Amino acid sequence: MTLNGVRGALLAGGLGERMGPLTARSCKPLVPYAASCRLVDFSVANTVDSGVPELVLLSLHRESDLVHHLLKHWGTQTGTRLHFGPHDQLLRAQGGLESGQVLPARPAERGTADALLANAEYLFAPVATDLLVLHADHVYRFDYGPMVAAHRASGAHCTIGVRRIELRYVRLFGMVDVDADLRVRALIEKPAHPTSDLVFTAFCLFRIDALQEVLAQLVSRGVDGWQHDISRDVLPEMIAEGRPVLAYPVQGYWADIGTVERYHREQLKLLTQPHPIDPRALPSTLADSTPRYVAGSLLGTEVPTGAVAEDSVVHPGCNIEPGAKIVRSIVLPGATVAAGVTVRDGIVLLNEHVTTDRTGLTDDQVRREHGRVPQL
Numbered sequence: 537m538t539l540n541g542v543r544g545a546l547l548a549g550g551l552g553e554r555m556g557p558l559t560a561r562s563c564k565p566l567v568p569y570a571a572s573c574r575l576v577d578f579s580v581a582n583t584v585d586s587g588v589p590e591l592v593l594l595s596l597h598r599e600s601d602l603v604h605h606l607l608k609h610w611g612t613q614t615g616t617r618l619h620f621g622p623h624d625q626l627l628r629a630q631g632g633l634e635s636g637q638v639l640p641a642r643p644a645e646r647g648t649a650d651a652l653l654a655n656a657e658y659l660f661a662p663v664a665t666d667l668l669v670l671h672a673d674h675v676y677r678f679d680y681g682p683m684v685a686a687h688r689a690s691g692a693h694c695t696i697g698v699r700r701i702e703l704r705y706v707r708l709f710g711m712v713d714v715d716a717d718l719r720v721r722a723l724i725e726k727p728a729h730p731t732s733d734l735v736f737t738a739f740c741l742f743r744i745d746a747l748q749e750v751l752a753q754l755v756s757r758g759v760d761g762w763q764h765d766i767s768r769d770v771l772p773e774m775i776a777e778g779r780p781v782l783a784y785p786v787q788g789y790w791a792d793i794g795t796v797e798r799y800h801r802e803q804l805k806l807l808t809q810p811h812p813i814d815p816r817a818l819p820s821t822l823a824d825s826t827p828r829y830v831a832g833s834l835l836g837t838e839v840p841t842g843a844v845a846e847d848s849v850v851h852p853g854c855n856i857e858p859g860a861k862i863v864r865s866i867v868l869p870g871a872t873v874a875a876g877v878t879v880r881d882g883i884v885l886l887n888e889h890v891t892t893d894r895t896g897l898t899d900d901q902v903r904r905e906h907g908r909v910p911q912l
Contacts, residue, residue, distance in 0.1 A: 678790075
C-alpha cells in the first residue's frame with residue numbers, strides 16, 4: 537500500500553548532548569542499537585513499511601555521516617524515496633556521496649519548527665496534502681497507514697500519537713489532555729505537576745495547509761516571539777485556536793532514547809520475554825548477520841570459549857577476549873573487553889578498550905542534571 541499525498545519529515549538535527557560520550561563522535565541518529573541497527577533505522581523502516589512515498593531528511597550535525605548511512609542501507613528502496621533537502625540535487629547528480637566528501641553545512645536552527653520552515657520547499661510540494669513528522673531517535677515499530685486513514689476521515693488539522701505511562705514519569709515528556717472523543721484540549725511540554733498520564737509520542741500528522749497557516753502566524757511574531765518548536769509552539773497554537781487536533785493511541789512498545797541511562801535500560805528490556813521488539817526482525821545495518829539470542833543475551837558477534845555474556849547486548853564488531861565476563865551490559869562496535877575483566881551494569885563505548893573491572897555507568901557516561909528524576 538502507498539500512502540498517496542503523505543510526505544515524511546525526519547527530524548535528525550539534535551546534538552544529543554544528554555547522551556554524553558555516546559554522541560561524542562557520532563550524531564545521535566547513528567548510535568548503534570539492539571546489536572543490529574542504528575536509532576535512525578526504526579523511523580525509516582516504519583516509513584518504508586507503511587508505504588510513505590517520500591521521506592525528507594532534516595539534519596544538521598555530522599550530516600555527511602548520516603547521509604552516507606541512509607544511502608548505503610536505504611537508498612535502493614523502491615517504495616520510499618529519500619530526499620536530502622538542499623543536498624538532494626547534488627547527491628542525485630553525482631550518484632551518491634563521494635568518498636571523504638563533506639556536505640555544506642546548513643544554516644543554524646533554533647528548534648524543530650525552524651527545521652520545517654527551512655525545508656518548506658521540499659516538504660510542502662503541491663502533490664502532498666499531509667506531512668508526517670518523525671524523530672530519528674525513537675525506538676518502535678508502527679504502521680502509519682491506519683493513523684493516516686483516521687486522520688483524514690476525521691478532518692483533523694493534526695493527529696498526534698499518544699500513549700499512557702506511569703504518572704510519575706509524565707514530567708519527562710509532553711503531557712496530553714483529551715476529551716471523550718480524543719480531541720486534544722492541551723499539550724504541555726515537561727509539566728512540573730502532571731495531571732494526565734497521557735504523553736505525546738512525538739510523531740504526528742499535519743494537514744499541510746493548516747500547518748502552513750500556523751507557521752506563518754508564529755513567524756509574524758518575530759524571532760524572539762516564540763520558541764521555534766513543534767510541541768511548544770505549533771501544536772499549542774493549533775489547540776488554542778480551536779483547530780481540530782486529535783489523539784491517536786499508540787499500542788505496543790515505544791521508547792524515546794534520550795539519556796545514557798535510558799539507552800542502557802531499554803536495550804536490556806529487549807532480553808525479556810516476550811520481547812517488546814524482536815531485533816532479529818529489524819534491518820541489519822550494522823552487519824550482514826542477524827543477531828541471535830544465546831543464553832539470555834543478544835549477540836551480534838560470537839563470544840569465544842572461556843568468555844561469558846549474561847543478560848547483555850553484544851554488538852557486531854566488538855572483541856570479547858577469553859576470560860572476560862559481561863553482565864547486564866551493552867558492548868558497542870569496536871570495543872574490546874580484555875581477558876579476565878568483568879563489566880557489570882554498564883556500557884562499553886565505541887572503540888573503547890576496557891582493561892580493569894567496571895560496575896555501573898561511569899561518571900563520563902552520565903551527565904547529571906539538577907533535580908533529575910528516574911527516566912522512563
